[in-house]
Amino acid sequence: MRVAAFDCGTNSLRLLVADVDETGAMIELRRETRIVRLGQGVDATGEFAPEALERTFAVTREYAEIASEYAPERIRFVATSASRDVKNRDEFFAGIFAILGVVPDVISGDEEAHLSFLGATAGRSAETGPFLVMDLGGGSTELVLGTGEVDAAVSMDIGSVRLTERHMNTEVPDGDQIRAAVTDIDTHLDRAAEVVDLAAARTFIGVAGTVTTLTAGILGLDSYQRERIHGAQVTVAEVEAQADALVQMDRAARAALPYMHPGRVDVIAAGGLIFARVVARVDEAVRAAGSDLTIVVSETDILDGIALDLAS
Structure with missing residues (x-):
């Protein structure tokens, strides 16, 4: 079809x-x-x-x-x-x-989570689950846990655009603005952890434009290359370093990055903070439970989930 x-x-x-x-x-x-x-x-x-x-x-x-x-x-x-x-x-x-x-x-946050999970996990072996999919959007961020089906999901009212407008709507945010943004993220993560068992994850899959853009930076790409980004594995330290670098850049420096979409220049720093805080929290929870976490970036996401769901 x-x-x-x-x-x-x-x-x-x-x-x-x-x-x-x-x-x-x-x-x-x-x-x-x-x-x-x-x-x-x-x-x-x-x-x-x-x-x-x-x-x-x-x-x-x-x-x-x-x-x-x-x-x-x-x-x-x-x-x-x-x-x-x-x-x-x-x-x-x-x-x-x-x-x-x-x-x-x-769609509701629950259906958004379902479609994101469907798109992000398509073709992945269940042996590498349970999966925790993070769909980091402009207005909200979904966390979805499951293997074949969704076991738990939560939609957090934080995204790259929303967080920028709330706390970081200046060219280079100062320390107070960054701390306010981090507090906002952590408050939402605290609530999310009551719904989704972060420690149960074995593979963390990050999707959407903020995640793939930061990954392009981690990989040192000279242009946005979808085929290189899809399936890339990253570490918490790499994500945190990339997020820190973006927060400290002015607008011209972010715009000059060869893989940066012009429409993401103003909101990528806030998005990077969300990515870094979420992945660090999940990794910490998994390690505390005595396991290891694999962090993967996917170019397939809710859009692919919509197409798959539409044809079913």
Whole structure:
């Protein structure tokens, strides 16, 4: 079955057109990513900004033309964190429907966790589980534990855009801003640990743009290379060092990094802090339980999960 999956998050809008057979094997035909920053100011205002809606609609029109070239049998437009509680989401719904002919599906944190887990663990051997998947988005971060199925999941109200707007909305954050951001992350992690048994994980899988961008830096890539990033193993020390470096850079230095998407320049430092704090907490819990943790980065994520789920 040929499907077109749209993933509209707080920061990015992505498209995947793929053929999926009855066994769940997927052949990717087209994959696109644009930074639209739909969640601009949502944490403070509770509604979508007009310019954010127009950016999102413009990219959706572009994607509609791309998708039509492949004649998909099914289409699904999934919207996540930023779209759940806004006052003017009917305007968003109407705009997307006018372009695509489908109403955006605003999914819960639980379904977001399920789809992220499905995409991140596709094709992985159960012998390397249990898996803890971290989907680090612009508005929220999901932690999902399981092997074949999801055993536990939690959605934390922290993401690269949301944390930047709350605590780090300056070119180079000072010590007080960084401490405030870290306290926010740790508070959410404390609550998350009451829901998800972090110590049960054996393989930590990090997904989404913040994670893959930091990994490109860890690998020392001279451009963003999806095939090199997918499946890369990293250490806690490497993630922490990369996050620290990004926090200390000014905007020009971050923008000059050869693998950095321009739309991530302003929010990558906050995202890096989240990645570093989460992976350190999980590694600490696993070691305290007498086990070792493998940390893997995946380029397959909720977008792939949407496509697989749509074809099932």
